[in-house]
Amino acid sequence: MNSSQYWSKITALLIFLLHLPSCISIDSITSNQIIKDGDVLVSSRKRFALGFFSPGNSGKRYVGVWYNKVPEQTIVWVANRDNPVNGTSGVLVIDGDGGLVIYGKDRTIPLWSANVTLSSPKNSTAKLLDTGNFVLFQNGSQRVLWEGFDYPSNTMLPFMKIGLNRRSRFNRFLTSWKSQDDPGTGNCSYRIDPNGFPQLFLYKGRAPWWRAGSWIGHRWSGVPEMTPNFIFNVSFLNNQDELSIMYGITDDSIFSRMVLNESGIVERSTWHDQVHQWIKFWSAPVELCDNYGKCGPNSNCDPYHADKFECTCLPGFEPKLLREWYLRDGSGGCVRKKGVSVCQNGEGFVKVSLVKAPDSSTARVNLNLGLKECEEECLRNCSCMAYSNAYDLQGGNGCVTWYGDLMDTRTYTNAGQDLYVRVDSIELAKYAKKSNGSLSKKGKLAIAITSILVFFLVIFIAYWSVKMKRKGKERPNLFSFGATRSIYLENSPCRTDPDDSGLKSDLPFFDLSTISAATKNFSNSNRLGEGGFGPVYRGVLSTGTEIAVKRLCKNSGQGNEEFKNEVLLIAKLQHRNLVRMLGYCVQDEEKMLIYEYLPNKSLDSFIFNETKKAFLDWARRLEIIFGIARGILYLHQDSRLRIIHRDLKASNVLLDYDMNPKIADFGMARIFGANQIEANTNRVVGTYGYMSPEYAMEGLFSVKSDVYSFGVLLLEIITGRKNTGYYYDNPDSNLVGHVWDLWKEGRASEIIDTSLGESYPISEVLRCIQIALLCVQEYVDDRPTMSKVVSVLGNDAALPSPRKPGFLLKRSNYTSGDPSTSTGDANSINYVTCTIVEAR
Ligand SMILES: *[C@@H]1O[C@H](CO)[C@@H](O)[C@H](O)[C@H]1NC(C)=O
Numbered sequence: 046m047n048s049s050q051y052w053s054k055i056t057a058l059l060i061f062l063l064h065l066p067s068c069i070s071i072d073s074i075t076s077n078q079i080i081k082d083g084d085v086l087v088s089s090r091k092r093f094a095l096g097f098f099s100p101g102n103s104g105k106r107y108v109g110v111w112y113n114k115v116p117e118q119t120i121v122w123v124a125n126r127d128n129p130v131n132g133t134s135g136v137l138v139i140d141g142d143g144g145l146v147i148y149g150k151d152r153t154i155p156l157w158s159a160n161v162t163l164s165s166p167k168n169s170t171a172k173l174l175d176t177g178n179f180v181l182f183q184n185g186s187q188r189v190l191w192e193g194f195d196y197p198s199n200t201m202l203p204f205m206k207i208g209l210n211r212r213s214r215f216n217r218f219l220t221s222w223k224s225q226d227d228p229g230t231g232n233c234s235y236r237i238d239p240n241g242f243p244q245l246f247l248y249k250g251r252a253p254w255w256r257a258g259s260w261i262g263h264r265w266s267g268v269p270e271m272t273p274n275f276i277f278n279v280s281f282l283n284n285q286d287e288l289s290i291m292y293g294i295t296d297d298s299i300f301s302r303m304v305l306n307e308s309g310i311v312e313r314s315t316w317h318d319q320v321h322q323w324i325k326f327w328s329a330p331v332e333l334c335d336n337y338g339k340c341g342p343n344s345n346c347d348p349y350h351a352d353k354f355e356c357t358c359l360p361g362f363e364p365k366l367l368r369e370w371y372l373r374d375g376s377g378g379c380v381r382k383k384g385v386s387v388c389q390n391g392e393g394f395v396k397v398s399l400v401k402a403p404d405s406s407t408a409r410v411n412l413n414l415g416l417k418e419c420e421e422e423c424l425r426n427c428s429c430m431a432y433s434n435a436y437d438l439q440g441g442n443g444c445v446t447w448y449g450d451l452m453d454t455r456t457y458t459n460a461g462q463d464l465y466v467r468v469d470s471i472e473l474a475k476y477a478k479k480s481n482g483s484l485s486k487k488g489k490l491a492i493a494i495t496s497i498l499v500f501f502l503v504i505f506i507a508y509w510s511v512k513m514k515r516k517g518k519e520r521p522n523l524f525s526f527g528a529t530r531s532i533y534l535e536n537s538p539c540r541t542d543p544d545d546s547g548l549k550s551d552l553p554f555f556d557l558s559t560i561s562a563a564t565k566n567f568s569n570s571n572r573l574g575e576g577g578f579g580p581v582y583r584g585v586l587s588t589g590t591e592i593a594v595k596r597l598c599k600n601s602g603q604g605n606e607e608f609k610n611e612v613l614l615i616a617k618l619q620h621r622n623l624v625r626m627l628g629y630c631v632q633d634e635e636k637m638l639i640y641e642y643l644p645n646k647s648l649d650s651f652i653f654n655e656t657k658k659a660f661l662d663w664a665r666r667l668e669i670i671f672g673i674a675r676g677i678l679y680l681h682q683d684s685r686l687r688i689i690h691r692d693l694k695a696s697n698v699l700l701d702y703d704m705n706p707k708i709a710d711f712g713m714a715r716i717f718g719a720n721q722i723e724a725n726t727n728r729v730v731g732t733y734g735y736m737s738p739e740y741a742m743e744g745l746f747s748v749k750s751d752v753y754s755f756g757v758l759l760l761e762i763i764t765g766r767k768n769t770g771y772y773y774d775n776p777d778s779n780l781v782g783h784v785w786d787l788w789k790e791g792r793a794s795e796i797i798d799t800s801l802g803e804s805y806p807i808s809e810v811l812r813c814i815q816i817a818l819l820c821v822q823e824y825v826d827d828r829p830t831m832s833k834v835v836s837v838l839g840n841d842a843a844l845p846s847p848r849k850p851g852f853l854l855k856r857s858n859y860t861s862g863d864p865s866t867s868t869g870d871a872n873s874i875n876y877v878t879c880t881i882v883e884a885r
Pocket residue numbers: 129130131149156
């Protein structure tokens with residue numbers, strides 16, 4: 046009998062002699078204690094618990110760690126994930142060798158054991174720490190013999206490291222469960238690949254599925270959402286001993302976890318006690334362009350591309366399989382244009398901005414080179430295809446060079462790096478002409494001269510402005526010169542609010558005199574119309590930039606706090622389907638918001654206008670519908686905040702030069718805490734006809750009230766009629782009711798805007814009508830979320846049948862509000878005050 050068998054026997058004996066008192070919470074066990082099924086270890090500050098559990102509908106028993114304080118059992122770590130215990134006979138013990146083992150019914154062969162290599166048998170203690178780490182210590186010395194954090198399952202907890210020990214080659218990474226009911230090792234993993242310029246990858250099986258990319262200073266190149274903040278304290282290590290990432294958390298009352306689930310999605314969520322729910326914080330992959338190699342080699346995936354197809358070839362490349370490419374299958378990727386040589390033949394580089402740099406598994410890194418040397422380095426080697434900075438800083442340092450095909454490049458709107466792609470001399474000249482990307486020597490000279498001139502001009506203007514100020518005259522408008530803006534701010538008479546310190550917005554601050562000059566002193570001829578809470582003016586700054594100014598009524602319901610919130614809120618919102626705010630002004634009683642000016646005005650001026658309707662063919666309308674849906678989706682879930690717009694309507698959708706829709710007017714928007722599902726207000730604001738029943742009647746609003754408004758808007762776009770309009774054929778009904786009646790009778794096609802002519806595929810339009818009807822259903826829970834809407838708009842999946850919509854009947858005594866007042870005119874519906882704002 047060898048010693049391990051001997052010790053097993055002893056252990057088996059102990060099992061029958063000793064029992065843990067199950068109601069006493071202790072955080073550790075030693076060699077003479079056991080944990081049997083039903084016993085629970087609780088960490089010292091009661092954050093985590095360890096014991097036997099059965100996941101989902103499984104009857105099998107596993108030893109795992111879960112949150113002690115979270116009522117819905119949330120497993121964060123599993124010991125015997127691939128070797129479950131049948132029945133409740135399992136025990137966890139420290140065996141005679143000092144290692145941790147789990148036994149099933151058979152007490153001689155362990156089902157699972159922690160791999161501890163000890164030269165001689167030692168006494169040890171296993172302890173559940175407050176971080177959720179289950180650690181085996183050597184008694185006396187506090188030396189860690191083994192720890193659960195080295196063997197993560199599908200959850201990354203704060204202070205857990207994933208990555209590589211470069212000396213032992215031991216790699217820690219997340220692996221998904223097999224299914225909700227089986228925590229066994231699944232086939233998705235989330236791990237750091239040390240090759241080339243190290244990257245974090247999500248793999249499905251062995252194939253890369255999503256690439257978080259390389260560490261570029263303070264974030265992963267493929268996670269633009271990751272910004273340094275006061276809650277997470279991220280430390281990335283890359284030295285000769287170690288390559289790892291750890292997310293710390295500064296406030297340990299927050300429960301935050303990152304889970305890799307069976308479908309290959311990593312999601313960070315936090316526990317919200319008020320709603321008793323895990324709320325999603327971030328997840329990936331989310332977009333088509335996140336899928337690894339979506340567009341094949343040497344291409345760029347641009348989800349924001351004006352044309353719908355997201356794949357484009359990198360400069361100097363053309364589609365490999367033209368036919369597939371035009372059928373919008375980009376997976377074949379791109380190849381060098383025919384007959385082009387980029388070797389020792391006058392080649393250069395074209396800059397591709399705001400991208401996630403390509404897969405760098407085979408790239409080379411030299412952190413000591415600057416960008417210029419990097420370019421030279423790349424030019425020297427004919428097989429170097431591209432280069433970029435290793436850090437995400439403007440003019441930052443470090444040099445990454447790529448050899449061979451460039452895989453998995455994608456564009457971001459507001460983040461990303463500059464990638465310099467090698468092209469031949471002809472291509473180079475072509476791009477230089479467009480004055481973008483890598484410039485010729487002549488171009489550089491021109492730029493240099495221009496910048497010197499601009500520099501002197503700035504100095505001159507600054508000098509002049511100081512002089513003017515000394516004379517006590519009005520300052521000229523300087524806002525467009527970033528360098529002088531701060532000086533300007535400090536002296537600004539707008540800073541009247543003593544506790545203005547709360548308004549630390551990233552948005553520029555405008556002076557009242559600047560705005561006044563731009564709008565010809567708010568002249569009537571410059572008045573564009575009426576938004577919620579005040580008139581909107583068109584203006585031209587002295588720099589030539591066109592702006593739209595929303596001047597909030599002095600006695601408007603929008604208080605100082607709300608105004609500040611709006612400024613702070615919108616500063617954080619960046620989306621191509623939202624109107625961009627350029628700045629704001631607060632002075633005395635005046636509060637103003639300055640937006641980009643959109644020449645094509647609002648959607649209602651097109652769809653409800655008999656002649657202008659014709660500009661919008663079906664393809665154009667569909668693009669507009671998509672754009673609006675994406676904008677709302679961004680507000681609801683993709684921005685860092687959850688925002689309910691509350692006043693979506695045709696007049697609040699503006700159109701830019703290319704007829705891209707942009708959602709405007711956040712005067713009534715509400716920020717929802719990430720935990721909030723629904724809110725109640727006793728002041729219902731919004732526009733009659735677009736308001737969902739629960740909002741108009743009970744003041745209850747949620748993302749689903751925006752979905753309702755979107756549904757109404759969708760019907761208006763398809764039919765070219767106002768929801769509140771009059772129908773000779775159905776005089777008691779509004780548009781929603783009218784369409785519903787026709788739909789039920791299978792005659793929905795009769796309502797399609799006749800000015801669309803024959804330009805549309807009927808099935809596509811009917812599908813949109815069906816989606817609209819799903820959005821306006823009476824019961825909140827029946828309505829789809831915006832993400833559902835966006836996905837069904839984009840595919841042909843079967844749709845459910847819509848149920849009865851809310852608000853079928855027209856309000857008989859509806860009187861429209863006076864457009865010159867904002868919140869003043871109130872119509873009462875069941876004691877609820879209702880702001881009616883006339884369409885602009
Ligand atoms: C548990 O039961 C399954 C079948 O139900 C069997 O295949 C497996 O070997 C059993 N495991 C143990 C450890 O007894």
